[in-house]
Amino acid sequence: MPEEYFKGEFESKDYTVSITSVSSADINEQYVTSNFSSKSSPVSLAWKNLTYQITDPKTKKQKRIVQNVNGIVNPGEVLAIMGPSGAGKSTFLDLLAGRKDPKNVSGTVFLNGKPGDVKYVSTYVMQDDALMGVLTVRENIQFAADLCFPTTYTQLEKYARIQNIIQEFGLERVADNKIGTVFVRGISGGEKRRCAIASQVLTLPKVIFLDEPTTGLDSAAAYNVMNAIVNMAKRYELTVVASIHQPSTETYALFDKLLLLGHGKTLYFGEREKAINYFEQLGYACPPYNNPADHFLKLVNSDFMKDISEAEQHITKFSIAYSKSTYITNINRQIDETIRLANNYGEIISKKTAKRYARNFFMQTIILMKRSFKNATRNILMFWIRVAMYMCLALLMGSTWWKVGYDQKNIQDRFSAHFFSVAFLAFMSVAGIPGFLEERLVFQRERSNGFYSVGPYVLANTLISIPFLIIITVSFSMIAYPMIGLHENLHNAFYFNIFLFLALFVAESMVVFISAAIPIFVAALAITAFANGFFMVVEGYFVRRDSIRKILKWANYIDYQKYSFEAIVKNDLVGLTFNCDPDPSGQTTCLCNYGGVEATKTCKFTGQEVLNSYGYTDINLYEWALALLGLILAFRIGFYLILLFRKNRH
Numbered sequence: 001m002p003e004e005y006f007k008g009e010f011e012s013k014d015y016t017v018s019i020t021s022v023s024s025a026d027i028n029e030q031y032v033t034s035n036f037s038s039k040s041s042p043v044s045l046a047w048k049n050l051t052y053q054i055t056d057p058k059t060k061k062q063k064r065i066v067q068n069v070n071g072i073v074n075p076g077e078v079l080a081i082m083g084p085s086g087a088g089k090s091t092f093l094d095l096l097a098g099r100k101d102p103k104n105v106s107g108t109v110f111l112n113g114k115p116g117d118v119k120y121v122s123t124y125v126m127q128d129d130a131l132m133g134v135l136t137v138r139e140n141i142q143f144a145a146d147l148c149f150p151t152t153y154t155q156l157e158k159y160a161r162i163q164n165i166i167q168e169f170g171l172e173r174v175a176d177n178k179i180g181t182v183f184v185r186g187i188s189g190g191e192k193r194r195c196a197i198a199s200q201v202l203t204l205p206k207v208i209f210l211d212e213p214t215t216g217l218d219s220a221a222a223y224n225v226m227n228a229i230v231n232m233a234k235r236y237e238l239t240v241v242a243s244i245h246q247p248s249t250e251t252y253a254l255f256d257k258l259l260l261l262g263h264g265k266t267l268y269f270g271e272r273e274k275a276i277n278y279f280e281q282l283g284y285a286c287p288p289y290n291n292p293a294d295h296f297l298k299l300v301n302s303d304f305m306k307d308i309s310e311a312e313q314h315i316t317k318f319s320i321a322y323s324k325s326t327y328i329t330n331i332n333r334q335i336d337e338t339i340r341l342a343n344n345y346g347e348i349i350s351k352k353t354a355k356r357y358a359r360n361f362f363m364q365t366i367i368l369m370k371r372s373f374k375n376a377t378r379n380i381l382m383f384w385i386r387v388a389m390y391m392c393l394a395l396l397m398g399s400t401w402w403k404v405g406y407d408q409k410n411i412q413d414r415f416s417a418h419f420f421s422v423a424f425l426a427f428m429s430v431a432g433i434p435g436f437l438e439e440r441l442v443f444q445r446e447r448s449n450g451f452y453s454v455g456p457y458v459l460a461n462t463l464i465s466i467p468f469l470i471i472i473t474v475s476f477s478m479i480a481y482p483m484i485g486l487h488e489n490l491h492n493a494f495y496f497n498i499f500l501f502l503a504l505f506v507a508e509s510m511v512v513f514i515s516a517a518i519p520i521f522v523a524a525l526a527i528t529a530f531a532n533g534f535f536m537v538v539e540g541y542f543v544r545r546d547s548i549r550k551i552l553k554w555a556n557y558i559d560y561q562k563y564s565f566e567a568i569v570k571n572d573l574v575g576l577t578f579n580c581d582p583d584p585s586g587q588t589t590c591l592c593n594y595g596g597v598e599a600t601k602t603c604k605f606t607g608q609e610v611l612n613s614y615g616y617t618d619i620n621l622y623e624w625a626l627a628l629l630g631l632i633l634a635f636r637i638g639f640y641l642i643l644l645f646r647k648n649r650h
């Protein structure tokens with residue numbers, strides 16, 4: 001497309017394009033088509049004897065969830081997988097998409113007639129709309145484009161494609177609206193679903209799998225979603241397979257082919273239009289004005305039959321009828337023909353022929369950082385409420401410990417202020433769990449579709465949290481430190497910030513580690529709270545460090561709150577001189593709890609003497625900082641390994 005199509009400016013940084021005189025509808029569709037769709041040839045998908053067998057955890061017997069399913073979908077065709085609940089639709093979709101453990105799978109999937117790995121040419125659209133709620137529709141799609149468009153595409157090409165997909169999915173009206181969060185009412189459920197699908201298929205993958213794309217939508221929204229997908233499949237010759245629950249008559253009519261499953265067996269596979277005739281021939285004609293989809297589902301539903309064998313017989317009857325029909329013979333012929341033709345040409349689609357990521361490690365990290373930054377700065381729950389809470393707490397602490405002073409009785413007050421600063425800031429890092437869990441869903445979806453790998457995500461998550469933790473630390477200590485009246489020296493105030501920041505960084509790293517391992521809000525919250533509570537108890541404030549029981553001594557080494565607390569104590573006390581109270585009995589000049597005999601004469605003792613009396617003789621600020629950095633690293637590596645090895649359903 002010639003550049004004069006656009007009269008506006010292009011900002012290369014975030015693809016913000018302002019177009020003044022040309023509407024987005026003017027974008028030359030041919031340009032988009034030729035640039036995005038013809039990079040590789042269309043893919044036909046065929047499968048033979050596809051079976052999924054597991055060992056039933058209860059009975060320990062072998063159980064076939066999907067049995068000997070054959071079929072073929074050609075480029076531009078859309079296949080609907082239907083069946084009653086528990087028929088095996090999701091299992092079959094996962095199986096076809098290569099997302100099941102191969103040890104439980106038998107049969108072959110053919111890509112353009114050759115066995116291959118469909119993962120490298122496909123996208124799997126999950127049921128949930130994992131999107132960044134605080135970003136707009138366009139921003140969500142744009143970030144997906146940033147991540148998965150090859151570097152060879154110009155800004156103009158990218159913009160054209162984004163604009164095009166927004167149009168194709170009917171999202172123009174809401175393109176600049178936010179998706180929505182608990183605070184901001186966003187776009188509708190149907191629009192959300194279309195946005196989620198659009199952001200996953202904008203690279204026009206040759207094969208698209210959709211897991212119940214219309215579930216939870218009203219019939220008009222469901223139709224719009226399916227219509228957008230079908231139009232795209234036709235226009236760009238994409239092969240689409242979607243599992244679907246009870247489509248309306250209009251939505252059902254959009255499909256080209258139908259696979260009807262019951263107890264994991266094929267009850268019908270073939271042209272959607274011919275299904276009516278097929279069941280009519282079997283003696284189950286669809287009553288006039290009935291939705292054929294409803295009719296078929298009712299016919300093959302055995303859930304409410306009195307006994308299991310009756311249900312089994314009912315399904316077997318349809319399955320046998322189909323296996324003896326001319327339909328299966330035709331399908332098998334088509335599959336064999338595709339395989340025969342493929343022997344003469346075509347390449348095997350496998351890992352070798354597919355480039356895994358569009359962007360390199362560095363670019364993936366930068367793009368993810370940009371998105372996380374936007375997400376965090378706009379996310380009230382994730383960030384601003386936390387900042388406000390820490391500032392309120394700083395005010396509260398400041399007024400409670402107001403100008404704590406240098407008398408002997410103030411030692412305990414200082415210790416409490418040190419302890420509370422670390423403990424509360426660290427404890428409240430649990431406030432980051434909901435935000436992380438939302439982001440984790442997006443990560444899961446994008447990672448499984450090959451947008452980026454785990455390394456850049458973990459690195460981006462780590463780096464982007466640094467400025468936010470600095471803001472939290474500084475906004476807290478700017479208020480609390482002078483109000484409490486801790487060691488009046490810029491150098492000491494700086495170290496206070498450093499150790500508070502490091503503690504917060506460990507706490508945040510622990511939160512992402514635990515939430516990645518157990519991605520359930522209440523469970524992650526409980527475990528993080530327990531861990532923080534435990535570290536608080538053994539950090540040496542409630543129980544003197546040398547009095548902690550032997551069996552809990554190990555915890556002292558990994559207790560990040562201990563390192564931060566002790567460093568802050570030392571940083572505050574060393575260099576200060578404190579006053580003792582006069583001895584009312586007159587036996588000595590002063591009553592000093594610290595500093596020995598000398599102090600009782602001079603009525604003064606040093607902060608170092610306080611540390612000595614508590615057994616804090618080994619605190620080395622640099623070593624303690626290193627220990628905290630080590631813990632950050634350990635939690636971050638753990639976070640990386642969990643994401644890397646954790647097997648999600650998809």
Ligand SMILES: Nc1ncnc2c1ncn2[C@@H]1O[C@H](COP(=O)(O)OP(=O)(O)OP(=O)(O)O)[C@@H](O)[C@H]1O
Binds near residue numbers: 054083085088091
């Ligand atoms: N790993 C497994 N272990 C035991 N049973 C399984 C396993 N995976 C699937 N099943 C069983 O296989 C059957 C088919 O499951 P599947 O989720 O594929 O059905 P579905 O048609 O998608 O159902 P729905 O429409 O309700 O989502 C169910 O009875 C399910 O309980």
